[in-house]
Amino acid sequence: MEQTLHQTVALLTHTPATLSALLRDLPNAWTSADEGPETWTVLDVIAHMNHCERTDWMRRAKIILSSGETQPFPPLNRAAHTEASQGKSLNQLLEEFSQLRTENLQALRALDLQPADLERRGLHPAFGPVTLSQLLATWATHDLTHLHQISRIMAHQYRDAVGPWSAYLGVLRCSGHSAP
Amino acid sequence: MEQTLHQTVALLTHTPATLSALLRDLPNAWTSADEGPETWTVLDVIAHMNHCERTDWMRRAKIILSSGETQPFPPLNRAAHTEASQGKSLNQLLEEFSQLRTENLQALRALDLQPADLERRGLHPAFGPVTLSQLLATWATHDLTHLHQISRIMAHQYRDAVGPWSAYLGVLRCSGHSAP
Numbered sequence: 337m338e339q340t341l342h343q344t345v346a347l348l349t350h351t352p353a354t355l356s357a358l359l360r361d362l363p364n365a366w367t368s369a370d371e372g373p374e375t376w377t378v379l380d381v382i383a384h385m386n387h388c389e390r391t392d393w394m395r396r397a398k399i400i401l402s403s404g405e406t407q408p409f410p411p412l413n414r415a416a417h418t419e420a421s422q423g424k425s426l427n428q429l430l431e432e433f434s435q436l437r438t439e440n441l442q443a444l445r446a447l448d449l450q451p452a453d454l455e456r457r458g459l460h461p462a463f464g465p466v467t468l469s470q471l472l473a474t475w476a477t478h479d480l481t482h483l484h485q486i487s488r489i490m491a492h493q494y495r496d497a498v499g500p501w502s503a504y505l506g507v508l509r510c511s512g513h514s515a516p
Numbered sequence: 517m518e519q520t521l522h523q524t525v526a527l528l529t530h531t532p533a534t535l536s537a538l539l540r541d542l543p544n545a546w547t548s549a550d551e552g553p554e555t556w557t558v559l560d561v562i563a564h565m566n567h568c569e570r571t572d573w574m575r576r577a578k579i580i581l582s583s584g585e586t587q588p589f590p591p592l593n594r595a596a597h598t599e600a601s602q603g604k605s606l607n608q609l610l611e612e613f614s615q616l617r618t619e620n621l622q623a624l625r626a627l628d629l630q631p632a633d634l635e636r637r638g639l640h641p642a643f644g645p646v647t648l649s650q651l652l653a654t655w656a657t658h659d660l661t662h663l664h665q666i667s668r669i670m671a672h673q674y675r676d677a678v679g680p681w682s683a684y685l686g687v688l689r690c691s692g693h694s695a696p
Binding site for chain 2: 337338339340342343346347350351353354356357358359362363365366369460463464466467469470471473474476477478480481483484485487488490491493494496497498499500501503505506507508509510511
């Protein structure tokens with residue numbers, strides 16, 4: 337299906353409460369463990385999502401509208417979240433995510449985007465020309481890719497505990513890890 | 517990590533609110549679409565989870581405690597959910613899930629399981645001997661495998677809309693589908 341602003345905003349609106357319902361006050365064993373060397377914990381994922389809310393989605397939307405293809409987006413630093421999350425609890429990071437998302441959705445509504453705006457283009461540092469529509473669809477799908485990752489990180493902690501049932505649990509065989 | 521009852525129950529307790537926060541009142545385009553022929557919609561997934569709450573987890577736990585390895589569990593019918601969900605809305609199915617899960621967690625607590633109980637065995641129709649501990653760990657991981665699947669089904673709807681960003685979105689390359 338095509339991206340529609342209505343569907344995208346609906347999903348973006350649901351994500352903070354989804355992550356809070358899943359993760360808030362869950363035992364640390366679920367949320368502070370990773371999938372092995374060089375992989376993220378659930379806390380790392382939320383810190384990364386907060387970093388994207390701060391520096392990526394709406395900033396890029398505004399660059400498309402103000403500068404078009406005249407300059408590429410500043411690249412996203414996928415390691416920068418570590419510093420900003422230093423010493424914060426998961427509950428604090430979830431609270432931050434909820435607040436950042438609310439602010440960004442307010443900023444998005446304030447743009448009062450029209451169908452023609454969605455076809456406007458910017459310049460991605462790696463991909464070249466991309467549309468505002470693709471950026472907004474990616475924002476929503478990025479929520480889903482990290483919900484997918486979080487469920488996989490958590491399931492990984494029970495990979496031995498489930499015994500032979502691991503054969504029936506697709507999440508334990510997921511190879512859909514995000515590219516670096 | 518080992519299964520602990522505390523961690524398992526914590527996750528099982530969080531799932532109904534997680535699914536409701538993610539899915540309730542979301543536009544149908546997200547929840548009534550599948551990933552292609554012979555695949556499930558989000559509504560199918562919730563109907564299947566309800567079927568498992570009704571006929572699988574606690575029934576099998578009680579069989580382990582009452583009959584041990586003397587008789588195999590009745591096999592789970594993975595197609596049976598279709599009938600029970602006929603004509604029901606997603607919001608209704610989410611409500612049912614929440615109620616069934618609450619009842620099952622009450623029944624689990626009423627068993628007052630001790631560490632030695634968790635090592636008791638039953639007979640799985642395909643795997644042979646399994647422990648109560650493995651069954652309970654699988655119950656929690658089954659929630660995660662379907663949260664993983666739901667995020668993948670939804671992301672699939674935007675696979676074209678994201679344009680070149682699909683290269684960075686791991687959920688669009690997930691091959692962790694549950695075995696039949």
